[in-house]
Amino acid sequence: MEVIYSIYNRHRLPEFQIETNIIEENGQKKVIKKAITKEAYPHIEDIYKNYFKLKDTIINKNVKLPEILKKKDNFISFEFIEGKNFDKILFEAFLNKNEDEYFKLLDEYYKVLSISFKIVDKLFIPLETENIFKSVNLDLLNNEKKYYLLSYLDPVLSNIIIRDNSYYLIDNEWTLEGNLPVSFIFFRGLLSFYNKHRFEEVLLNRIFKYYKFPDKLIQVYYDMEKDFQYHVYGENLQNKNKYLKKVEKIKDIKKLIEEKDKEIKNQSNWINICQEEVKKRDENVRLLQKEFEEKEKWIAICQEEIKKRDDNTKSLLNTLEDKANYINFLIIQLIEKEAHINTLTHEITEKKSHINNLNHQLTEWNYQITEKETHINNLNHQLTEVYNNIKIASTTKAWKLMCFIRRIKEQLLAGNMGQKKSFLKWIKNKLLKQTVPEELALARFSPINFIPQFFVPAENKLTPRKKIEKTENSSVNVSDNKGSSVQTYDVIFFSIMGVKTE
Structure with a gap:
């Protein structure tokens, strides 16, 4: 098993502390979310249950979830989805300064959020969810037109993989009861993208203006995001607040350039040092390469010898197999001969018994012949007497x-x-x-x-x-x-x- 990627969320509250690993085992990649603490076991169970709730709300056949591979009390594993990350596609359009492509991708993202899940037209926030956003007046959300039947917070741009014209939603961890606005999830996706790549806030505000976000609604969404992060991190939020950090405006470009020049100079010195080190390493590499070549020659000789030994081994194995087959043939013949001997022994026994019976019958027949001969002699005597009597009588x-x-x-x-x-x-x-x-x-x-x-x-x-x-x-x-x-x-x-x- 090879671990490709790992991240630990120890800065969260104990009930949400999990680790996420991407591993490769037997040629198959998989994603494993595992509880770090025992208090986080229920969170693993919630991820498992909410997976099926979310699956039931998806109405777009091109929007899919990775399959669950295994579930235990302390972990859950999913299939790893290969493809292109939506965040990366949008960032490439930004770097290429292709504004049309950039806004086209944002429209595509908003469309996926709007038409892929079951939608209701009224706001409903249960007490359980309301307690999370306790610093916000949720009544300000009543003016929105679209609300999710199930509030799914995870479809930010970095959690969407595009493959074969399908959108795979990964890293599904946070699902809340109630109907949150679609625009709030869109806001979270944009905020996550700009904070990840550290763009200026003016660019983010331009996007909000393009999509007609009211200023009050933007502030409500900032507060809601802050409340949700506090729900997850608690007092540790100050140490992990980079997700909510607003990009500071650059007021003094010249000063920044000077700092960058100084940093470049330091980097140049560091590069020189590294180059010297690289030369030493190159020499070591050359020596190692020479040794490697010698080892390669030795390995070739060994491989040739191994090949000869393998051929001899195969020849011996074939000879042994032939001998084994011949032994099996002899064993079969021996068994057949023994069976034939047993048959002949049985026949000889029967013949002896038959001979004894014949001898007994012969004895009886000899006795009967003796009696018959005696009887014949008696009959001959009687016949002689009768003949004499007839001879005498014939004259009368x-x-x-x-x-x-x-x-x-x-x-x-x-x-x-x-x-x-x-x-x-x-x-x-x-x-x-x-x-x-x-x-x-x-x-x-x-x-x-x-x-x-x-x-x-x-x-x-x-x-x-x-x-x-x-x-x-x-x-x-x-x-x-x-x-x-x-x-x-x-x-x-x-x-x-x-x-x-x-």
Whole structure:
């Protein structure tokens, strides 16, 4: 933080003692008003509150206030406004003896004061403000035409900054309740300008006359200004009265010139002394310059060495970065390998478990195979016995009869309804021991050959010579055409074969 400008108002009464600083911090300039005494804390608060009251009374969009940046109990900070000071512009016109420009700027100043704030047409001074101007008969102000809605005392020429066709009102500290005349603020601005630059009073009176200030009103405004300064400074006003000092008239120009000549002579002597001192200082500067050049060479060498070191450092940093990246790459690969090893370990564990399960199953299967082999051996033994039994049985008449019955069933299952009936009739005739050819008889009892002769056309059917009759004891009687009957097979056999008896 760099302090650019500071001013301390310790000559004021304790409740108004503040310091004003212009500082630059982080490339930004700001204005800070800070209370010097604890009694001045309320004054900081009044500045803060009156800022918003004043802002509400501004009606000219080209008139602006600096923004508040921060507010605490003991200080308030504003943005710093860059631009050209109205006081300086007017003073340059005066120095250039450009009277038209000078009065044009004064008219502009009066216009800014007249049209930029809310105006009322009646005087009103509350008791609080009246107590400040207690030595003045305020009734003398009733003849004015324009009064401020809020009495703002600070817009003197030095407190107006012009930038981008806008007027910035700075150093806003004094705002009073009540309606003071616009002409009083204009008077304060002119008085401040002429006292600051120490012009002759005749010039100030000329301005008052140009703007038609009555003599009585001028005296009232002088008294009001004196009362206000006393309100701020108290008994210290005598020591700080330069603000109200009237410029003394120069009565004896010749005497003044003589004094100035004497002062110039003294200044010339002082200049000679200073010139000698300057020579000494120049020699010192030359020596310092030489030393500075040597230092510059040394600094250049050091800078070159530093540059080399910086290059080496950058190279090392790049190498370290590459190494770090490679280490990170190896770490990632290591992590991946560990993960892969863990996966393989898990798979190996699962494989071992699976192998154990397979071994267990293999043991069970070996046991089952052993049992199956034992069972197969038993079945082979039984099959051998059955085969021997079948071999023995195949030579018996019962076996031949069984084969004959099996063939009958096969023929009954294979044929259609007409063939089945023809076949059954054929069986019936055979059961009645009808004479049949020898080859048919042999085929009938064959357990292997098919009996196609069973299915013969209807015209080739054999005519039975004997008739089957049912008896009371459920037996079938076989009788010939002559009426003789013999008992042959039981009715049950025909029922099994699906034969209907007549």
